Amino acid sequence: MKKVSKIISRLVMVSAVVLVAAFVVLYVATWDGAPVAETAAQDPTIPHVTIDGVTFHAETFGDPANPVAVVVHGGPGADYRRLLSLRELADQFDVVFYDQRGTGLSPRVPADELTLESAIADLDRIVEHYGGGKPVALVGHSWGGMLSAAYSGRHPEKVNRVVLAEPGALTSEAFKAIAPNLGHMDLPLLWHGTLAWFESLHIRGPDEQAPMDHIWTTVGKAWSYAPWNGYNCPGTQPPADFAWRYSAASQHILASATDENGNVDLAPLSAGLDRYPNQVLFLVSACNRWIGLEHQQRYHVPLFKDAEVAIVPNAGHEMFQENPADSIAAVRAYLSE
Helix, strand or coil: CHHHHHHHHHHHHHHHHHHHHHHHHHHHHCCCCCCCCCCCCCCCCCCEEEECCEEEEEEEECCCCCCEEEEECCCCCCCHHHHHHHHHHHHCCEEEEECCCCCCCCCCCCHHHCCHHHHHHHHHHHHHHHHCCCCEEEEEECHHHHHHHHHHHHCHHHEEEEEEECCCCCCHHHHHHHHHHHCCCCHHHHHHHHHHHHHHCCCCCCCCCHHHHHHHHHHHHHHHCCCCCCCCCCCCCCCCCCCCCCCHHHHHHHHCCECCCCCECCHHHHCCHHHCCCCEEEEEECCCCCCCHHHHHHHHHHHCCCEEEEEECCCCCCHHHHCHHHHHHHHHHHHCC
């Protein structure tokens, strides 16, 4: 027994030494940290707008005299960088892009300001500001599709057309169906997260949320394009312009809708959808196995009185990057009807 105890003690000591050495090596190797994008709070040259005291990174493309189309990005916590191909619509529409409160290049805010209700209210601020009292079109991608749907149900008089590009979940039932996939993890993803955490230890600014934002941006990119990710076409490579800056604090949006038993209440997103009078376009990618055609037809299309579905070929969830030509052609055709 004494011999076995000595062997175990030595193994524990060796393991401890290896772990300490690994920590030191990684800490030194990541000494330079990583760059984290400034927001409009630090760089006033970043295009932005302040509405009701809330500042958003925002810009428009097109003639203000044309009908307004508001682009609503995904997440929660991402930004509109991956949707900029929609600028092509500027020949017919005044296209509005905005980073949601506390995300992308918008100034950071406390996490408790970020809820389902604040996200919907902020979209109303954008619609009122740029729409000038006239109904607008909404083009929402992923989480942005969830917001756009919720808004059309609450304010149908302010929305004349709605494009929902693969919204993840508009009901609690739909969320339960995709939740197991969202928690998928593997060793490469853990490695990316570990490196990002070490890099975050050396980040000093531009604000106090920068270290955690760096981790979420790094892990988000690795997760989005992992080989097993059902959102993508096999062999898809991540684009260089994945995101300016993810917001870790924005995870509070779904957390605020989650009870102590882990149940997510998405009732605020689907309330009133059956009252929306106009046709809705669901845009789905041919490759998405998780929230593609089957998911949308089962859980979301029946929520609306009138819904059309268009399939984008040769693309996964990031359809506006992977196949912008067909994606934008489908959006343009629907908005022009």
